[in-house]
Amino acid sequence: MTALTAALHDPEDYSARHLSVLEGLEAVRKRPGMYIGSTDSRGLTHCMWEIVDNSVDEALAGYCTRIDVVLYADGSVEVRDNGRGIPVDAEPKSGVAGVELVMTKLHAGGKFGSGSYMASGGLHGVGASVVNALSARLDVEIDRQGHTHAMSFRRGLPGRFDAPGPDAAFTPQSGIERVRRVAKKVTGTRIRFWPDRKIFLKEADIARDSLLDRARQTAFLIPGLTIAVRDERADGEEPYEEEFRFDGGISEFCAYLAPDEAVNDVVRMQGSGNFTETVPVLDDNGHMTPTDVERHLEVDVALRWGTGYDTTVRSFVNVIATPKGGTHVSGFERAMTQVVNDQLRNTKLLKANDDPVTKEDVLEGLTAVVTVRLPEPQFEGQTKEILGTSAATRIVSQVVRKELRNFLTSTRRNEKQQARTVLEKVVNAARARLAARQQRETQRRKNALESSALPAKLVDCRNEGLDRSELFIVEGDSALGTAKLARDSEFQALLPIRGKILNVQKSSVADMLKNAECAAILQVIGAGSGRTFDLDNARYGRVILMADADVDGAHIRCLLLTLFYRYMRPMLEAGRVYAAVPPLHRVELTNVGKKKRGAKPEDRYIYTYSDAELQRTLLELEKKGLSWKEPVQRYKGLGEMDADQLAETTMDPRHRTLRRIRVEHAEEAASVFGLLMGNEVAPRREFIANGAQELDLNRIDT
CATH class of the missing domain: 3.30.230.10 (Ribosomal Protein S5; domain 2)
Structure with missing residues (x-):
């Protein structure tokens, strides 16, 4: 039994000797989440920006015009600037060099008073020291007063490495040293750190896209500042480089x-x-x-x-x-x-x-x-x-x-x-907004029996529970007839739509509400639209888009997803919208009974979902000595399937394949929807022209 456990059993034995005091940067290493949020990629990225923000503060103060961020192949990060450089002279009270004080003491820096920075992003004085504490190695070089001054640290402790990299032999040693002479007018700071993998998760990494986005953002906010990003992590490829500078603010x-x-x-x-x-x-x-x-x-x-x-x-x-x-x-x-x-x-x-x-x-x-x-x-x-x-x-x-x-x-x-x-x-x-609210109030239903305003073409299910209920939005009345026979009426509802619905990306709310197909979908789901959409009131646990496996079907899915993205986005964010994956071909085997004992009738059929998969399947069958009926059946639409085929391939939860539609990156999705479905024709034409060079003509469905 430990002393602390004993203290829990015997309150009289709990005394000051059971208390722990974390000295210096030890508290940061013990509780890193308190300072950087987490120890995954988000926390590692936060460390990088703590260093970059110090350089940005120099730019805000008018002393820095360029910042370079380099991501090295060994996992280290370097930030360089041409600002004034971290002070290297001794701090009067402690007698320690300014750079060592900043790197090893929490709440030490030039952001607390008004003498150094009138406005800054870093203000708690813990950024650089926290990064230092969480680094297996940190090197800092400062150009100042005609010399380059250098220091190194290992997990927050100052000292000297005898070789490059974080695994080199380390000797604890305080103090800063001059390593070379530079012109007196040259100033700046260079900090390179290797994250401590004992703290950060092995898979923690800095995403290039998020780095570029924030670098671009910062360049916008400080006119005249140049921010350059260099990524050397790609093996066998040229380093990726991009530079940002904007004078328009x-x-x-x-x-x-x-x-x-x-x-x-x-x-x-x-x-x-x-x-x-x-x-x-x-x-x-x-x-x-x-x-x-x-x-x-x-x-x-x-x-x-x-x-x-x-x-x-x-x-x-x-x-x-x-x-x-x-x-x-x-x-x-x-x-x-x-x-x-x-x-x-x-x-x-x-x-x-x-x-x-x-x-x-x-x-x-x-x-x-x-x-x-x-x-x-x-x-x-x-x-x-x-x-x-x-x-x-x-x-x-x-x-x-x-x-x-x-x-x-x-x-x-x-x-x-x-x-x-x-x-x-x-x-x-x-x-x-008022029209949408009025529509929601008049059209929302609590259960199927209370609703008299639901569209007549809705084929509802008996089960009202969200856990199992599914709404299939079906392309065409012909497919509806087959789907009625193929569905499980206990929990699967059907709503047919005719042709291609309105492109809501370039239509007003009023036009969308006037469109019969769009209005029917909103009415059947029953949770409102736009900002008034209430996910808790949705009548179905899943919405499944079931369209033909051809170009027109893909277009209809795109139009439907545009409707969901613009007016029912919480459904996408909750992962409750799916696309059915119907087959494109059916291969009927002719001699399966001879080659396979106990073969069932359904074993005679093989379904494929693309031309490439069909070719692979036929080659495999040929190698096995199996023959098939020619020509291979190609489905032109869902209506061509028998009910048992549609159930087996597309609707039966035991056999079907569904593709969940999610919005993981809302901004990128909004950009793509705007490009492909919006009013601007010129960018869409440019996108198609550029993409035509990369298109495999054999994949065109003709």
Whole structure:
């Protein structure tokens, strides 16, 4: 029995000797999740950005114009910048070199006062030291004062390695050394670290795409800053390199993020405000004294409305993304809703007895970038996902209210017309929301027996439980007849659609609701549409798209998935939408009874799902000495199958194959849907022309 176990059994024996005190960086290694969130790829990526953000802070302060990020084949990461360089002189109180202090002490850095950085992303002073603690090896080089200064660390402990790599022999040793001379004007910092695989999972890795996205994002947010990415991890391939530099600021960023055609030009809203904050300040006696400090907050917002319906709002504090928003986003949304409502009343687009438009109406089709800069922002947690500085709400709201009102009331011909179009779009969004809500309230049913408004062509099932119930959306009435005989009426419902439904990607909500096929699907699923969609009210546990195994069937599936993605996305996100996989060919064996004793009648048939699979199957049969009936039957549609064939291959849960449709990467999916199904013809034509060179002509279904 251990001492702690004994203490649990004997309360009198529990004393101070049972307590543990974690010294220095030991706490980081003991509880890494507290500092970086996790020890998987997400945590490893967070470590890299802790180092990059320090270089970005130099750029924010005006001292850095280039940052290089290199991913090496051995799993290490290097970040270089041409900023001022981490201080190498001795810190007065501790007598330790500034770089060693930053790398080995939690809450040590230049972000706590106002002398070094007026606005920075790293503010807790733990970023570099945490990365150091979680690294098997970390090398730092600083160009400063005409020399290159170097230090190395192993799991947070300073010392010297006698060879490259983290496995080299290590000698603990404090202090920094000069390794070579450089020009006095040359400054900068280079940090390379090898993640400690005793801490991080073996499969933890940095995804190149997410690195490129954030590097591009940061280059947008700091005009004039160049960020270069080099990935040397691909064996046998040339290193991947990409460089980002944008001089247009967040106006260019907003235009880049926008997924649709613009309704108005990008509106830039800038301003600032002051507030007083009470913070503990270290006095001359070494005591923390609550002190009122005057803060300055700068606001910079870019926005534009588009013809689409999705909302994209990206928010940042000192260039650090706040994906979960915070007080600055709250102030932005509050001001937007208030100003638009006021202007709608003034222009009589909203009558006196009309309900005000909501935040969702105002933000529909909006793309916006909201940035604020201030010293020592208050974040919720080290991962900095939510801004907590309360004064940001008021200041951002004031700036947006003033600038947006100027745009909406502008007398310039072009701006006046754009403002009118924006207001009309918001009103139409409100009307569509009310129409959708009314439809949901009138069409939702609690069970099949209570519903008298369901489409007559729906062939419902007896089981109402979500665990088993399935809705097959079937292409064509001919396939419906066969499917009725093939289904299990206990839990499988059928809804036929005629031909190709409306392309909702480039249609309005009103047009979608007028379309008989789209309206029937929404009505049968019974959970509403768009923002009012309630997954808990869906009448079926699964929705299965069952179309022919040809080009037209693929097109119909694409149109149906567009409908689900635009208006019933929670169904996709929950993994409750599937595509049936019907066969394309049926091979009928003629001599299976002679070659195989006890052969059953169903053993005479082999189903294949592609031309390539058919060719492979025929070759295998030929090798086995089995013959088949010529010609091989090729299904032109589901209606050609007998009920037992359709059940066996496509509908019977014991034999069928289903392909689950998921939306793992919503932004990429939205981009593809917009490209293939949207109003813009030119990008689609370019996509088809470029893809034609890579198309295998033998795969064309003719």
